[in-house]
Amino acid sequence: MNKNLNKKIAVIIAFLAVCIYGIIGVPSGFSGKALTQSLTKNIHLGLDLRGGAHLILQVVVSEAVSAETDDAVARIQQDLKAANLTYAQVYKPDPVKQPEVVKIEGTSPASSGTVRSTLDDKFSTDYDLSGGSDNSWTLTMKPNIETALEQKTVDQAIETITDRVNALGVSEPVVSPYGLGKNEILVELPGISDLEQVKSIIQSTARLEIHPVVGGPYNDEQAALAANSGALPPDEVMLHGSGTLATGSDADAVYVLKRVPVVAGSEFRSADPGTDQNGRQAVHFTLTNDAGDKFYDYTSKNVGQSMAVVMEGRVKEVANIQSAIRDTGEIVGSFTPTEVQVLSKMLRTGALPASLNPIEDRTVGASLGADSIRQGVTAAVVGVLVVMAFMLVYYRGSGINADLALFLNLVILLGFMGYTGSVLTLPGIAGVILTIGMGVDSNVLIFERIREEVRAGKAPAAAIDQGFAHAWTTIFDTHVTTIVSAAILFLFGSGPVKGFAVTLTFGLAANLFTAVYVSRVIFDWHLGRLKPGEPISI
Amino acid sequence: MNAEARQGFSPRKGREPVELFRSVNVDWLKLKWYFLGFSLIFSVAGVISMAMHYHQIGSPVPLGVDFRGGTEVQVQFQQAPDIGAIRQAMDAAGIKDATVQRYDEARLNEVLISLPEQKDESSLESGQKQVLDALQSHYANPTVPTGTKVSVVGPTVGNQLKRQALLATLYSLLGMLVYLWFRFQLIYGVAAVVAVFHDTLITVGAFALRDKEISLTVIAAILTLIGYSMNDTIVVFDRIRENLRLSRRESLADVVNRSINQTLSRTVLTSGLTFLTVLSLFIFGGQVLNGFSFALVIGILIGTYSSIAVAAPMLVAWQQSRAQSGKTVALPAAKRSRV
Numbered sequence: 001m002n003k004n005l006n007k008k009i010a011v012i013i014a015f016l017a018v019c020i021y022g023i024i025g026v027p028s029g030f031s032g033k034a035l036t037q038s039l040t041k042n043i044h045l046g047l048d049l050r051g052g053a054h055l056i057l058q059v060v061v062s063e064a065v066s067a068e069t070d071d072a073v074a075r076i077q078q079d080l081k082a083a084n085l086t087y088a089q090v091y092k093p094d095p096v097k098q099p100e101v102v103k104i105e106g107t108s109p110a111s112s113g114t115v116r117s118t119l120d121d122k123f124s125t126d127y128d129l130s131g132g133s134d135n136s137w138t139l140t141m142k143p144n145i146e147t148a149l150e151q152k153t154v155d156q157a158i159e160t161i162t163d164r165v166n167a168l169g170v171s172e173p174v175v176s177p178y179g180l181g182k183n184e185i186l187v188e189l190p191g192i193s194d195l196e197q198v199k200s201i202i203q204s205t206a207r208l209e210i211h212p213v214v215g216g217p218y219n220d221e222q223a224a225l226a227a228n229s230g231a232l233p234p235d236e237v238m239l240h241g242s243g244t245l246a247t248g249s250d251a252d253a254v255y256v257l258k259r260v261p262v263v264a265g266s267e268f269r270s271a272d273p274g275t276d277q278n279g280r281q282a283v284h285f286t287l288t289n290d291a292g293d294k295f296y297d298y299t300s301k302n303v304g305q306s307m308a309v310v311m312e313g314r315v316k317e318v319a320n321i322q323s324a325i326r327d328t329g330e331i332v333g334s335f336t337p338t339e340v341q342v343l344s345k346m347l348r349t350g351a352l353p354a355s356l357n358p359i360e361d362r363t364v365g366a367s368l369g370a371d372s373i374r375q376g377v378t379a380a381v382v383g384v385l386v387v388m389a390f391m392l393v394y395y396r397g398s399g400i401n402a403d404l405a406l407f408l409n410l411v412i413l414l415g416f417m418g419y420t421g422s423v424l425t426l427p428g429i430a431g432v433i434l435t436i437g438m439g440v441d442s443n444v445l446i447f448e449r450i451r452e453e454v455r456a457g458k459a460p461a462a463a464i465d466q467g468f469a470h471a472w473t474t475i476f477d478t479h480v481t482t483i484v485s486a487a488i489l490f491l492f493g494s495g496p497v498k499g500f501a502v503t504l505t506f507g508l509a510a511n512l513f514t515a516v517y518v519s520r521v522i523f524d525w526h527l528g529r530l531k532p533g534e535p536i537s538i
Numbered sequence: 539m540n541a542e543a544r545q546g547f548s549p550r551k552g553r554e555p556v557e558l559f560r561s562v563n564v565d566w567l568k569l570k571w572y573f574l575g576f577s578l579i580f581s582v583a584g585v586i587s588m589a590m591h592y593h594q595i596g597s598p599v600p601l602g603v604d605f606r607g608g609t610e611v612q613v614q615f616q617q618a619p620d621i622g623a624i625r626q627a628m629d630a631a632g633i634k635d636a637t638v639q640r641y642d643e644a645r646l647n648e649v650l651i652s653l654p655e656q657k658d659e660s661s662l663e664s665g666q667k668q669v670l671d672a673l674q675s676h677y678a679n680p681t682v683p684t685g686t687k688v689s690v691v692g693p694t695v696g697n698q699l700k701r702q703a704l705l706a707t708l709y710s711l712l713g714m715l716v717y718l719w720f721r722f723q724l725i726y727g728v729a730a731v732v733a734v735f736h737d738t739l740i741t742v743g744a745f746a747l748r749d750k751e752i753s754l755t756v757i758a759a760i761l762t763l764i765g766y767s768m769n770d771t772i773v774v775f776d777r778i779r780e781n782l783r784l785s786r787r788e789s790l791a792d793v794v795n796r797s798i799n800q801t802l803s804r805t806v807l808t809s810g811l812t813f814l815t816v817l818s819l820f821i822f823g824g825q826v827l828n829g830f831s832f833a834l835v836i837g838i839l840i841g842t843y844s845s846i847a848v849a850a851p852m853l854v855a856w857q858q859s860r861a862q863s864g865k866t867v868a869l870p871a872a873k874r875s876r877v
Contacts, residue, residue, distance in 0.1 A: 048826075195688070196667065361690035375824030382822055383815035390811060427755045430830055433819055434762060437812030438769070444811070445773070448804045474776045477721060481772060482765035484713045489761050492706035500758045 005528065008521045016408065019415025042418040044172075046425030046499055048364055049373050052190035053198065056360035057161075059183045063354035064153040065146060066092075066099040070260045072123065072139070073102055073235075080104075083118050085111050091234040095259070100141035102127075107135045154183050156353045161187060161202055168198065184359070195363050203356045204312075208285070209264040212298070213306035213318060216255030217241075224254045235259050241308070241315020255315050257308050262298045265353075267291035273337065276330060281337060284330050292327030300324035376429035383433050384410075387440055395447055397537025401522045402443040405514040409439045412510035413503065422506075425499030435507025438482070442515035446471040450538055460536045464523050468516065475515060479508050562799045566846055567791050567854055573847035577736060584743015591746050599745045602753030602829070603689050605703075607696035609653040611669045612687040619649045624673070631672030648825075703757045707738075710761055714768055722775060729852040730771045733844040737767045737837060744836045745829075756829040763837030766812070770805060771845040777801050778853070791854050798846055809842040 024038040047054050069092060076090050088106020092099065107115050112135070119129050119137065126145045131137035141149075158175055165173045165187065174188035192198055214236055218224040224238055225231065232238065237259045240252055269286045276282040287295055299307075299321050309317045388406065392399035413435065417424060450467030458466065483505055490501035523536075530536065588598035603610045613619075621638055628636040628651070637652045651669050711731055718727035738760060745752055777797035785793065816838060820831035 358690075361688065364687045372824060372826055375822060376827065379819045379822040379827075383818040386814050386818065387811050390814075394807070426826060427758050427830065430755075430758075430819060430823070430827055433815050434812075434834075437808075437815040438766070440811045441769070441808040444804050444807045448807070452800075470780070474773050477772045477776060478769040481714050481717060481768045484717060485710050485761055485765035485768075488706055488710045488713060489758065492702050492709070497754055497758045500755075500762075504762070 005521065005524055008517075009525070012518055012521060016411060019412050019418075022415035022418035023411070043414065044421060044423045045373075046423045046428065047188055047190060047362075048426045049424065050190050051364050051370075052188065053192045053195045054360070054362040055187040055189075055195075055199070055202075055358060056178055057157075057185045057187060057203070057356040058359050059154050059157045059185060060354045060357055061150040061153050061183050062099050064149055065141065066095060067265065067354075068149060069099055069102055069141065070264075072127070073260055075122070076102065076104065076119070076139075079118055079122055080107075080115070083114065085115055085118065089233070089235065092259075093234065095234075100146055102139040104131075104137040104139070105135065107137070109135055150183060153353045154185065157356065158185055160352050161185065161356075164202055165189065168201065185356070192363070195361065199358065199361075203358070204352075208268050209261040209310040210295075211257040211259075211261045211308050211310055212302065213308050214256045214258060216257075217253035217318075218255070219253065221254050224256055228256065232256065239308075239310060239313065239315050241310075241318070253315075255308055255318065257310070257315075261310070262307065263287055263291045263295050267294075274330075282330050285328070287327040287329075289327065296324055296326045372426050373429075376426060380429060380433050380436070384436055387436060391440070391443070395538055397526075398447055398450075398523075401519055401526075402440065402447070404522065405443060405519050406436065406439055408514045408518055409435065409507065409510050412513065413507045416506040416510065417503070422502045423499055424503070427497060427500035428503040431500040431503035432507060435504060435511065438508065439511040439515065441478070442471075442475050442511055443519065445474055446515065446519065447538060450536075454535070454538070460530060460534075461527055464520075464527065464536070468520055472516065475512070479512055483508055562802050564795075564799060566795055566798050567851055570847070570851040573843075573851070577740070577847065580740050581736070581743065584740055584746060587743060587746035599742060600749060600751045601700075602751040602756070603652070603691050604754045605696050605700050605752070607691045609669070609691075610689045611651045612689075613649050613651065613673065615647045615649070618647055621649070624649060624651070627672050627675075628669070631668060631675070633668050633672055636669070699754065703754070706757070707761065707764070710764060711735075714764075718772070718775075722779065725853060725856050726775055729849045729856070730768055730775070732852060733771055733849040734764050734767050736848050737763060737840045737844050740840050741833055741837050745833070748832075750829055750832060753829055755827070756833050759830040759833035759837065763834060763841055766838060767841030767844060770809070770842055771849045773804065774798060774801055774845050774850060775853075778850075790857050794850050794854055798850060805842060805845070809838055813838050 023042055024035060025042055073090050073092065077087075080087055080090075086106070086108050087104055090102065090104050093101060093103050104115075104119075115137065116129070119139065123129065123139060127139040127141055129137065129139055154177065158177065162173075162175045165175060170189045170192060172190055174186065176186050178184040178186040187202065189198060215227060216224065218227065221238055228236075235258060236256055238254055238256055240254055267288050267290070269288050272284045274282050274284050303321050303323060305321055306318050307321055308315045309319070384406070388403045391402040391406075395402060410432070413432065416422075446467050449471045450463050453463035453466045454460070486501045486504040486508070490498055490505070526536070591600065592598045597606070619640075621640065624638050625636070628638065633653065635654050637650075639650050640648070653669065711734060714734075715727040715731050718730055741760060741763065742752070745756075774797060777800055778794055781788075781793045781797050781800075782790075788796075813835070816831055816834040819827060820835050823831050
């Protein structure tokens with residue numbers, strides 16, 4: 001019996017040591033400072049304790065779908081021309097609400113068969129083709145292709161944001177898909193207190209586009225519409241801008257542009273700041289090879305026309321096409337130096353595939369975080385001390401047993417958290433406090449049962465045995481139900497609530513170990529030292 | 539209390555052990571109408587208050603920014619802030635519908651400025667920026683905000699969280715019902731779940747009555763109290779099951795009464811201790827945890843009460859009604875073997 005007991009005690013001490021290692025690792029020294037340092041290295045504090053920023057961004061995936069269909073429009077036009085098929089127009093009937101639909105109108109009735117086979121040939125993998133009657137055709141992106149595209153967009157956005165956040169030098173950032181809705185991304189940046197600047201870098205779409213100019217500059221939208229007999233055809237769009245070269249002033253003007261850009265977004269390989277020969281701000285850009293061909297094609301056919309450089313929905317500059325341009329060029333004009341810097345940095349880290357909508361923002365200043373920690377810890381300490389004192393008074397000798405088990409509970413809980421790298425949040429601290437309360441419950445259950453058995457006249461060893469045996473079923477049931485509740489919280493909760501669920505689960509698991517195994521060992525050890533006939537102190 | 543009864547206890551200190559409930563013998567089931575009355579009063583008061591809130595603000599309880607959406611800027615000043623001046627600063631900057639209130643202990647000099655829910659999400663950021671700018675330019679007091687905490691929640695996330703919180707609670711209850719059905723019998727599960735519903739209703743009612751906000755951490759507290767109330771109820775049920783196994787001749791009512799009396803000391807002790815830890819949280823835990831600890835303070839009291847006053851009487855009433863209608867009364871313990 002004694003050897004068995006010693007083995008059990010050894011197991012407990014070994015387990016304890018492992019947990020302590022999880023909490024403070026191997027500290028460099030034993031001064032308060034060194035210990036706190038190793039502590040903070042292993043126990044990660046949540047955002048609400050450490051201070052920092054928490055963003056939820058929604059990826060506007062319809063933009064990616066739009067870009068894809070814009071590309072399809074251009075290719076359809078090319079393919080139909082190459083096959084010598086006439087058409088009136090190729091456009092998107094509802095670009096805002098249904099970006100996945102492309103319509104072709106005005107094909108000649110005779111060539112209807114050829115049109116169908118050409119379109120089928122090139123587009124049937126990604127699009128569903130319908131129509132043919134009254135010479136109009138509709139191409140709709142297949143739903144599974146659309147979903148795959150949306151997923152890819154979100155993944156790309158996560159990668160890009162991660163790159164940008166890393167470039168900012170934030171320590172331990174979190175960028176991950178956010179579970180609640182679709183296409184949402186969670187960004188957590190500890191230590192950041194000025195969110196505005198960070199947000200503008202993260203969200204900058206920096207998506208450069210070059211559109212053919214149809215008309216402008218007009219003074220305002222009414223003038224633009226008037227010049228186009230009241231309404232714009234579906235393949236044209238109005239955008240505001242301040243093209244200094246065109247208007248000669250900084251005033252806001254309205255341009256009518258073709259909706260589909262010639263080159264856009266990731267087709268720009270780089271954009272660097274510079275100045276032109278007159279010392280004005282300029283952007284030197286290079287295009288990818290494929291884009292270069294497209295651009296050459298366009299510019300050689302449109303010498304003397306204007307093209308507009310559009311960024312984030314505004315016309316930044318309007319330039320006259322003087323000669324064919326292949327893949328390097330220069331845009332002069334109304335970019336501010338900062339804009340150019342941001343632009344080139346963004347193009348280097350990669351452009352966002354679609355723009356981001358912030359739907360939730362939280363920042364906690366670090367000073368407020370420290371206050372919360374202090375308050376939570378005070379409450380925890382007071383709670384623990386009161387409970388410990390009470391156990392000593394009510395259960396006397398066995399109270400020491402209970403207090404030891406309680407203390408071990410906390411060490412094991414923190415050890416688990418250190419090993420799994422779980423994050424401690426403010427509700428997590430509250431979870432710890434609750435674990436203390438529930439941990440004591442198990443001890444009370446066991447001790448009350450032991451008292452009953454003693455009152456019924458059993459000898460100490462038998463009383464302890466029966467006490468533990470009877471109490472076990474109850475302890476098991478109660479802990480499993482609360483763990484079920486915590487598991488559901490973990491699945492459905494987010495951030496702080498998840499932290500609470502984690503500490504509660506770990507605490508209850510630790511409690512099962514300390515209340516039943518450790519308490520038993522301590523009782524057995526105490527029994528071994530009792531003289532025959534001497535009762536237990538409970 | 540004679541010498542033999544005290545035999546097992548240590549005589550060294552010359553004192554008896556401290557025991558609160560050595561031989562209690564209360565007929566709990568007889569008190570069930572008082573219990574019912576008590577529960578009804580608080581439930582109805584809570585429901586009425588929730589109905590009034592629903593009429594006024596569109597939701598049964600005041601919702602925290604997590605659920606209702608909007609902007610909340612919590613600013614800490616170096617010196618005591620002047621609420622009136624801050625309000626004027628907001629007006630001067632053209633910010634409508636801003637609520638300004640003192641937050642947390644006085645010495646911390648914190649103010650909470652809330653803007654209502656934005657209809658669309660593009661104006662999310664502007665609210666926060668406006669408030670901070672307004673303070674910079676119009677708050678004439680020469681204090682500088684030393685720390686800010688900003689929460690901006692768009693309506694999408696707010697609604698998602700509401701749904702999510704409700705689902706989590708319902709699944710939680712379902713999970714526990716199934717577990718109890720498996721370990722005991724269906725009626726035990728139902729009685730326990732009804733008790734928990736009763737607890738949740740009264741706790742949420744308390745929030746309505748005291749005009750306190752429900753945030754995501756409060757939902758965490760409510761889920762905890764559900765687990766805790768279950769906990770408490772299961773301890774009593776467990777004892778009932780054990781006693782039923784031992785004595786086949788007693789009526790269920792007698793067995794239930796005896797079980798409650800036997801577990802009373804444990805129940806009061808544990809609830810008392812857990813209540814003390816939560817009370818310490820409520821008093822010392824600070825503003826952020828205030829809703830959370832309030833929910834637990836009420837929840838623990840009611841959770842303990844419900845095991846005795848709601849779950850147990852329900853069990854007996856069910857069996858009695860089945861006996862009256864002539865159906866066989868199977869003693870719950872007979873079916874399950876001990877684990």
